[in-house]
Amino acid sequence: MPLPTSPVDESLIHSRIQAVREQIPEHVEIMAVSKGYSADHIRAAYQAGIRHFGESRVQEAAQKQAQLQDLPDIIWHLIGHLQTNKVKPALKQFAWIDSVDSLRLAKLLNQKAWELHLSPKLCLQVKLAPDPNKSGWSISELLQSLPQLDQLLQVQISGLMTILPLGLDSETALELFRKLVELADHIQRSGYEHLNLQTLSMGMSEDYPLAVAAGSNLIRLGRALFAEADRKEG
Numbered sequence: 001m002p003l004p005t006s007p008v009d010e011s012l013i014h015s016r017i018q019a020v021r022e023q024i025p026e027h028v029e030i031m032a033v034s035k036g037y038s039a040d041h042i043r044a045a046y047q048a049g050i051r052h053f054g055e056s057r058v059q060e061a062a063q064k065q066a067q068l069q070d071l072p073d074i075i076w077h078l079i080g081h082l083q084t085n086k087v088k089p090a091l092k093q094f095a096w097i098d099s100v101d102s103l104r105l106a107k108l109l110n111q112k113a114w115e116l117h118l119s120p121k122l123c124l125q126v127k128l129a130p131d132p133n134k135s136g137w138s139i140s141e142l143l144q145s146l147p148q149l150d151q152l153l154q155v156q157i158s159g160l161m162t163i164l165p166l167g168l169d170s171e172t173a174l175e176l177f178r179k180l181v182e183l184a185d186h187i188q189r190s191g192y193e194h195l196n197l198q199t200l201s202m203g204m205s206e207d208y209p210l211a212v213a214a215g216s217n218l219i220r221l222g223r224a225l226f227a228e229a230d231r232k233e234g
């Protein structure tokens with residue numbers, strides 16, 4: 001089903017992106033989370049200089065990617081849970097898979113990437129606080145899996161990603177974001193040859209200032225950039 005085209009307020013998107021840029025250090029990348037928004041929204045953010053785009057669903061992204069083939073330097077990130085039967089199309093469509101939430105999925109991505117001669121970047125999704133609605137590694141599960149993750153030579157394990165549970169107070173949120181930074185530091189210092197966790201993908205529209213204060217270098221913004229009224233559940 002094609003997404004309905006909606007008139008896009010380009011100047012609103014530009015000014016919102018500018019406003020976020022003014023609040024964050026230059027080394028922090030903005031990922032525009034375009035799930036539910038049209039290819040024209042993506043184009044408007046692209047014109048304002050955004051290159052990283054995040055989509056939650058493989059199928060929804062495919063339609064927009066087909067309309068945006070004239071923008072070859074877009075960097076597509078898959079940020080939603082990936083079902084094992086969609087690994088192949090996901091690898092063809094996304095340079096980054098930021099929501100790797102199990103060893104089984106990581107191994108399958110490695111195998112299929114080898115078959116397709118691709119070398120995708122992966123982020124490991126960590127669950128810092130119990131949350132029944134979210135998938136991801138607990139810290140102890142992740143630490144146990146590191147030796148096996150380090151053997152996956154076809155993929156580039158490049159960072160950690162987290163989504164905090166809703167409704168935390170700022171102090172708790174800041175503490176959890178710091179925990180992810182410490183975890184990445186700890187892993188970096190543990191001497192795994194093939195793990196290089198430079199990317200810390202944390203912070204969304206509601207909490208990105210806290211995430212940046214804690215050390216995020218990739219914030220994922222949907223509602224902060226695009227008008228909520230334009231959003232189609234797709």
Ligand SMILES: *Cc1c(COP(=O)(O)O)cnc(C)c1O
Pocket residue numbers: 033035056079080163204205206220221222223224
């Ligand atoms: C939707 C989504 C976002 C963006 O959320 P906003 O609150 O609209 O900024 C970021 N990360 C993930 C994983 C998402 O699913």
